[in-house]
Amino acid sequence: RQDAAEDEEDTSLEDPWQDDEYFGSYGTLRLHLEMLSDRSRTETYRQVIVSNSASLRNKVVMDLGCGTGIISLFCAQLAQPSVVYAVEASSMAEHTRQLVKQNGCEEVVTVLQGRAEELELPEQADILVSEWMGNCLLFEFMVESVLLARDRWLRDGGVMWPSSAALTLVPCQADSYYSEKMAFWERPYGLDFTPLQPLAQQEFFTKPKFSHLIDPKDCLSAPCDVICLNMYTVQVRDLEEMEGEFKFCVVKPGVFHGFTAWFTVQFESLEAGGATVELDTGPNSDPTHWKQTLFMLDNPIHVYGGDSIRGNIVLHRNPVWRRHMTVTLHWNINSSSDNCQVGTKSFPMWR
Amino acid sequence: RQDAAEDEEDTSLEDPWQDDEYFGSYGTLRLHLEMLSDRSRTETYRQVIVSNSASLRNKVVMDLGCGTGIISLFCAQLAQPSVVYAVEASSMAEHTRQLVKQNGCEEVVTVLQGRAEELELPEQADILVSEWMGNCLLFEFMVESVLLARDRWLRDGGVMWPSSAALTLVPCQADSYYSEKMAFWERPYGLDFTPLQPLAQQEFFTKPKFSHLIDPKDCLSAPCDVICLNMYTVQVRDLEEMEGEFKFCVVKPGVFHGFTAWFTVQFESLEAGGATVELDTGPNSDPTHWKQTLFMLDNPIHVYGGDSIRGNIVLHRNPVWRRHMTVTLHWNINSSSDNCQVGTKSFPMWR
Numbered sequence A, B: 001r002q003d004a005a006e007d008e009e010d011t012s013l014e015d016p017w018q019d020d021e022y023f024g025s026y027g028t029l030r031l032h033l034e035m036l037s038d039r040s041r042t043e044t045y046r047q048v049i050v051s052n053s054a055s056l057r058n059k060v061v062m063d064l065g066c067g068t069g070i071i072s073l074f075c076a077q078l079a080q081p082s083v084v085y086a087v088e089a090s091s092m093a094e095h096t097r098q099l100v101k102q103n104g105c106e107e108v109v110t111v112l113q114g115r116a117e118e119l120e121l122p123e124q125a126d127i128l129v130s131e132w133m134g135n136c137l138l139f140e141f142m143v144e145s146v147l148l149a150r151d152r153w154l155r156d157g158g159v160m161w162p163s164s165a166a167l168t169l170v171p172c173q174a175d176s177y178y179s180e181k182m183a184f185w186e187r188p189y190g191l192d193f194t195p196l197q198p199l200a201q202q203e204f205f206t207k208p209k210f211s212h213l214i215d216p217k218d219c220l221s222a223p224c225d226v227i228c229l230n231m232y233t234v235q236v237r238d239l240e241e242m243e244g245e246f247k248f249c250v251v252k253p254g255v256f257h258g259f260t261a262w263f264t265v266q267f268e269s270l271e272a273g274g275a276t277v278e279l280d281t282g283p284n285s286d287p288t289h290w291k292q293t294l295f296m297l298d299n300p301i302h303v304y305g306g307d308s309i310r311g312n313i314v315l316h317r318n319p320v321w322r323r324h325m326t327v328t329l330h331w332n333i334n335s336s337s338d339n340c341q342v343g344t345k346s347f348p349m350w351r
Ligand SMILES: [Ca+2]
Pocket: A131, A132, A133, A134
């Protein structure tokens, strides 16, 4: 249920970072199990360690937001770093310590419970590894903690994993979601329930749909990377407003129901010329626990092969609720037929 | 997320009926869409109206907790009752009034917004129809409102739809759920995460799993009706503690992971000798939005064809949180081999 997050509440009484709620949810197993059960995600991090195992020898690694410590344990078991600092703010840290011991890694892995902002390490790190990505890449803004840790604890010339990230967008059909939530009211059981459609639009299409799995055949064009982050140079202040442009060429006739977004992240090799590892959460890779994010237009638009859809996307971080943002999409359809349509819609995620 | 419901809070500050939360959730479309999209449920109520349409002529119908008014609209369109009082406590009632008008039924259907307890009708009803069933039949105890309305507004000799209800139980395997939540920790990615198993048991097996869909082949024996409600005679005070006994004969070797529960309700005909209509939410019928409810034992037990599993189930209504209950299962396995095992486990739903 997203209900709780949707309520507007008296901000003076609440932490705008919602840390009790945020770290509280990572103090139980549910989210950790979901992440660990995501084989694409977890095997990618494992692959990064495996393919860099020689270069990791004697390195100092920091694993920020380590959760159950899986990445740190991969480092200790598959490579020979001098030390891994496994940092976790939630109460899961106690269990992580136990897992490190159970797997005989306590000589290498040091678990530190605390927030990145308050972190004290005995030395600087050669490598900062973290799995900080959220829906639409930035949601929940754990990336801010990673950037603070980078600026304070990564040595000059140290390596960031991921090293870069991109948000990708595609205009799409979403026929079954549209039918289920909107067309449904047209004639259910022979009755006219259309008076509920404005309510349905408000309730189901105002916010993006997390956990969408787009079928590649519902993409109306090739996808486009709209925002790219260089993890070495991006600054916390840059996160306040991120903008990207797109131009899509529609490749087949269809119904333009909305945009689907996902992200990729890249892990550069520690060796010059070594292969980059990529985690792709898009529709042409195995589904991950992030799935994709669907932004529904208020009204579907027919488009045709050869039409272009240009526009931009702005991710505006909520100035009060620091883990939230608003995604604004602006589009301009240039059709082979004479009609040219423009539109704008802003989607709170979640406030 | 069930998180909010799981927190123990200061009871003095909160309504033990949690009516703001309960009726609030029925003020949005999400739950109504889920119920309407459940064709088994909705078509059963429609079938009840259709097969009784002649007898409904000139009758006074009360539809308690009418939601979007679908049952009332079926009555008005498929039969000729003199009036249908459509009673809804949540703010959905405003929209229901609009739907009644849109479908030209305002001469027959009168929408009344209010709680059953405060209900004032101009006359007594011949038929009280309601869709009050929750998980494990009783969860959320909307049935109490139905019984109060019955005692006050159903005329002597009036008809209750449903007329009776039963809770059904079966001992079962739940291999994939067990693997996913418990066996998972044994060797994920070559690591030993078993120290998390006690946590997993606490987090995933303490409460029943709603939304379980049991495969009929995972039933270890024939199911057994453990609690039956006669909707004419059951009293509100009877709901405080309901007990049922079972004896299952295991029909094949397997792993006894827990019990699965579901319910059936019956709608008697208005005509003497007319056919009863049944809604069956079990594994041998089309899945409904209730699905089934899974109660996991702490440890799986091997059982064999010919073993018997006897015991009882007690549904104990929470004395404070009036929409909640605790389900206690007691079992005694009598095995063809010499071992005889007994066990007891109580499952809060949700407090
Ligand atoms: Ca994450």
